[in-house]
Amino acid sequence: MSRKIHTYPDKILLQQAGPVEKIDDYIVDLSRDMARLMYENRGIGLAAPQVGESLRVVTVDLSGPDRQEELFTYINPEIISSEEEITTEEGCLSVAGYQSNVRRARKIQIRALNLQGEEVIHQGEDLWAVCLQHEIDHLNGILFIDHISRLKRAMYDKKVKKWLDR
Ligand code: NI
Numbered sequence: 001m002s003r004k005i006h007t008y009p010d011k012i013l014l015q016q017a018g019p020v021e022k023i024d025d026y027i028v029d030l031s032r033d034m035a036r037l038m039y040e041n042r043g044i045g046l047a048a049p050q051v052g053e054s055l056r057v058v059t060v061d062l063s064g065p066d067r068q069e070e071l072f073t074y075i076n077p078e079i080i081s082s083e084e085e086i087t088t089e090e091g092c093l094s095v096a097g098y099q100s101n102v103r104r105a106r107k108i109q110i111r112a113l114n115l116q117g118e119e120v121i122h123q124g125e126d127l128w129a130v131c132l133q134h135e136i137d138h139l140n141g142i143l144f145i146d147h148i149s150r151l152k153r154a155m156y157d158k159k160v161k162k163w164l165d166r
Helices: 025-040 126-139 150-165
Strands: 045-047 057-060 072-092 095-113 119-125
Touching: 025 045, 025 057, 025 072, 045 126, 057 126, 072 119, 072 126, 095 126, 095 150, 119 126
Parallel strands: none
Antiparallel strands: 045 057, 057 072, 072 095, 095 119
């Protein structure tokens, strides 16, 4: 299957993604495809809805596309605790031509399954925590532009509308 990155306002990005019931070849293939597209587009995180699959799968590699040393796939991830706050500038492969400051928790703990179907509990802070919150948002149909001010959002939507009308 040939997958590609879907961009806002594609409807799949705005839907609640369904849980993975069984980690089979389809899910393993999906996670490989996600990692490939994440690296090709020089991202550090990707969620399945971004490649057109409404499933709760996230790939993350903070070492980046040049090193590709810390790839992890989280199946059905959920945040089980969060603390403190941090504001960082975010962008998204599905939100073209835009970056904005977003406030999130600075430290989180998540529970998920790995590709072998084992439960993992990971905790982290700063970039890792921000990235995971951003990706888990995607699974709930939420984009980082849902966290910005109404005025900034209206300006971005106007820009997108102009692109679409062209
Ligand atoms: Ni994103």
